[in-house]
Amino acid sequence: MHxxxxxxxxxxxxxxxxFYYEPETKALDISGQSYPxxxxxxxxxxxxxxxxxxxxxxxxxxxxxxxxxxxTSSGKYLQRILQMLxxxxxxxxxVKVFWYYxxxxxxxxxxxxxxxxxxxxxxxxxxxxx
Amino acid sequence: xxFAAGEYEILMRTLEHRFRFLLFLFLxxxxxxxxxxxxxxxxxxxxxxxxxxxxxVYLPAISAVGYLQSNVLGYHAANxxxxxxxxxxxxxxxxxxxxxxxMGVQADxxxxxKLAHEADLTLLFIxxxxxxxxxxxxxxxxxxxxxSDRVMEAFQTYDQESLVxxxxxxxxxxxxxxxxxxxxxxxxxxxTGTLDQAQVFVLITSAAAVVLALLTLGGVGVxxxxxxxxxxxxxxxxxxxxxxxxxxxxxQYAQRIQKTVLRPLLSSIGAExxxxxxxxxxxxxxxxxxxxxxxxxxxxxxxxxxxxHGVPGAFMSLLGHLTLEEVLxxxxxxxxxxxxxxxxxxxxxxxQQEEPDSIQDGMxxxxxxxxxxxxxxxxxxxxxxLYYWTSEAxxxxxxxxxxxxxxxxxxxxxxxxxxxxxxxxxxxxLSSDGLADQPGAGDRRLTSAGLKKLLSExxxxxxxxxxxxxxxxLADFCGSTAQRDDLCLVAWQPVAxxxxxx
Numbered sequence: 001m002h003x004x005x006x007x008x009x010x011x012x013x014x015x016x017x018x019f020y021y022e023p024e025t026k027a028l029d030i031s032g033q034s035y036p037x038x039x040x041x042x043x044x045x046x047x048x049x050x051x052x053x054x055x056x057x058x059x060x061x062x063x064x065x066x067x068x069x070x071x072t073s074s075g076k077y078l079q080r081i082l083q084m085l086x087x088x089x090x091x092x093x094x095v096k097v098f099w100y101y102x103x104x105x106x107x108x109x110x111x112x113x114x115x116x117x118x119x120x121x122x123x124x125x126x127x128x129x130x
Numbered sequence: 131x132x133f134a135a136g137e138y139e140i141l142m143r144t145l146e147h148r149f150r151f152l153l154f155l156f157l158x159x160x161x162x163x164x165x166x167x168x169x170x171x172x173x174x175x176x177x178x179x180x181x182x183x184x185x186x187v188y189l190p191a192i193s194a195v196g197y198l199q200s201n202v203l204g205y206h207a208a209n210x211x212x213x214x215x216x217x218x219x220x221x222x223x224x225x226x227x228x229x230x231x232x233m234g235v236q237a238d239x240x241x242x243x244k245l246a247h248e249a250d251l252t253l254l255f256i257x258x259x260x261x262x263x264x265x266x267x268x269x270x271x272x273x274x275x276x277x278s279d280r281v282m283e284a285f286q287t288y289d290q291e292s293l294v295x296x297x298x299x300x301x302x303x304x305x306x307x308x309x310x311x312x313x314x315x316x317x318x319x320x321x322t323g324t325l326d327q328a329q330v331f332v333l334i335t336s337a338a339a340v341v342l343a344l345l346t347l348g349g350v351g352v353x354x355x356x357x358x359x360x361x362x363x364x365x366x367x368x369x370x371x372x373x374x375x376x377x378x379x380x381x382q383y384a385q386r387i388q389k390t391v392l393r394p395l396l397s398s399i400g401a402e403x404x405x406x407x408x409x410x411x412x413x414x415x416x417x418x419x420x421x422x423x424x425x426x427x428x429x430x431x432x433x434x435x436x437x438x439h440g441v442p443g444a445f446m447s448l449l450g451h452l453t454l455e456e457v458l459x460x461x462x463x464x465x466x467x468x469x470x471x472x473x474x475x476x477x478x479x480x481x482q483q484e485e486p487d488s489i490q491d492g493m494x495x496x497x498x499x500x501x502x503x504x505x506x507x508x509x510x511x512x513x514x515x516l517y518y519w520t521s522e523a524x525x526x527x528x529x530x531x532x533x534x535x536x537x538x539x540x541x542x543x544x545x546x547x548x549x550x551x552x553x554x555x556x557x558x559x560l561s562s563d564g565l566a567d568q569p570g571a572g573d574r575r576l577t578s579a580g581l582k583k584l585l586s587e588x589x590x591x592x593x594x595x596x597x598x599x600x601x602x603x604l605a606d607f608c609g610s611t612a613q614r615d616d617l618c619l620v621a622w623q624p625v626a627x628x629x630x631x632x
Contacts, residue, residue: 035614037440069567069575071615072437076490076537083540107566107578114513117532118541 007049016042017067026059031066034074043077050084060094061085065115068108078115086119096122103127141359188314191245195307198238202262202303205231206296209269213276213288225273235262242306251306258302265295381414381441388415388444391451404557404623405431406597408604411616417443418562418618421454428464429500431622435514435562437491437537439616450493453477466497466510467547470535474512474543477536484539492536496560498622505552505627510545517559517582518550519589525559525582554626559585564615570607580607588621596621 008021008028017032028050036042054061063085070078082097089095099112109125116123208231212224239259246255268291275284407420417436422429432454436446457472473495482488496514500507509516511530519525531545566578576584584607588600600619 069569071567072435072494072534072563073491076437076492079538080490083538105575105577107575110578114532118538 004049004053008046008053017070019046025062026057027062027064029064029066031064033068034070034078036074039071039073039077043074043080047077047080047084050081054084054088054093058093061088061096063095063097064100065098065112066100067111068102070111075111075115082115082119082121082123086121089121097124099123099125100128101125102130104130141362145359187245188310188317191242191251192307192310192314194238194242194245195303195310198235198242199300199303199307201231201234201238202299205235206265206299209292213272213284232266246306251309254302254306254309258299258306261295261298261302265292265299268292268295378414384441384444385411385414388419388447391448392419392421404593404621406593406621408597408600408617408619408621410613410618411439412564412613413440415441415444415447416616416618417447418564418616419447419451420560420618420620421451423455423458425458425461426464427501427503429502429624430458430464430498431500431560431620432495432497433514433560433562433618433620435494435564435616435618437493442491443616446491446493449480450477453480464499464501464508465547466499466508467545469499470495470497470510470512470545471543474533474535474545478539481536483537490537492534492538494563495535496530498558498560500552500624502625502627507550507552507558507624508547509550510547512545514561514563515578516548516550517561517585519557519559519585520553521555521590525586525589527578527582552624552626555623556626557589557621557623559589560620560622562616562618564613564617565604565619568604568608568614568617569611571609571611573611576607593623 005021005023008019010019012018012032015033015036017030017034020029020031021027022029034042063081065078067078085095085097097116099115101108101112109127112123112125205228208224208228212221212228215221215224239255239262243255246252268287272284272288272292275281275287409416409418409420411418417439419434419436421432421434424430434447434450434454436443436450438446453473453476457469457476460472461469473493477492478484481491483490494513496509496511496516498507498509498516509528509530511528512533512535513530515527515529517525517527528548528550533541533543533545535543561581566576566581568576570576584600584603587603588596591599600621604617
């Protein structure tokens, strides 16, 4: 669905992360920092597009998160996205989530653990060298 | 006058379109000018070249006509002298002279014929040739009459015809000269005038084009628009400044409310235990707050980090503060885990978080309850750890649970209560997440490890110096980097029970 490659792909700003949806591999990459003043204004449309994508396709889905920093408000929306994925996964869709963190930064690892906490998701933490 | 949201944008876009249109038209006009000027110059140059070329024809032609005329005169004079000659000898001499002059006339005519063709004088030359033939035949008739001694007839013919023939000759020559003078004058005017004319043409055209462009595009109108826009921007800048001032004042007043509600908190700890708080809101009012209370003979301290900062954060902080008070009253046992469970239930109920599409805001909390009797400090953390310091072990960290208070209601909360035995000299540090996340030079976060290192430098210091040292070290770390979130740290040194001497 190339249509969603447009809707779910945009570059980062100082306070919002970049989104990149790869239609061939059905993978969404979110990377950067996230601390917009109005997290709802940024994440609501993204959630709507994801919801639409899930309604229209039955494909497997991969989410790769590479977030250096996100504030609590953004965290709430990331959680919401993960809950959406959990629901999809329970409905039979193949869903994989990868959390990339700097091996030298235990906070970033902890953020990943906090995000996936309590969710039944194929969630993998991958430590990388920066 | 004020701008509604988006009106600036529309105005600026309109302006941009106008400028783009102006630019396009300017280019079009410039191109038109260029083509015009180039064509004119090319055309003028051709005319000039042609005129200069023609001068090469006219000037020799004029002098050739001069020679022709003098030869015609000489020819006529010789003829006359021959006619009126006293002797046949003289007559023959003059006839030879006339013959020579006629040869000259014919040679001149031969020269002129080429030029006459190029100068478009052929018709005039035909007229001249006819007149010459006419004159010659008259003269021949006169001469033959003289030879046959019909003198009277000869003079009659001369009187009646040869003078007319001569007049015709001279007239047609004058016509040729006049025409040549006319043509050469024109050519001369053209050659000297062409460049000036071209320049004047280009100048006039460009001036006309500029005026045309200004008038067509309503340049005056755009200027007026710009003035109006500048005026409007100035007006709305002033209005914005005023609005900003109003909002700031209003938030500053809100800060007083927040401070009033939060101020007495540390005083309730009790004078005998040391405590200090570092509370630095990012935007006047804060989403972070500290809370303390006494209950069942226990001292309680909490640091709460609400989702968001600024005004929405401050709303949440007041809600959190009041709810904590409520939770305190509702709690039968001073158990921090149980209290956080209750805290979560109340917050999610107040924010109606069971409803779909409700706001998912919540709070990260670290809550400590100290029982002086037993010297045991119990605590529970909602996504916040507890740091404590002893001179032997330095800064230690006990992690809290990964759930927050409020938000995400699908899971029931079961916060863990941890216990720490308080030793004399032990100090505890409760913080919001803003500290570890605060970026410094190179946008590198302080991190939890960095915060622990900072605390390990602060904690050994005498109690009254700790706060200043902490503030200074944090400022050093931040450098010129702006504060990203609200920052809150509470340091607490509960009074450890004194071992009773039996």
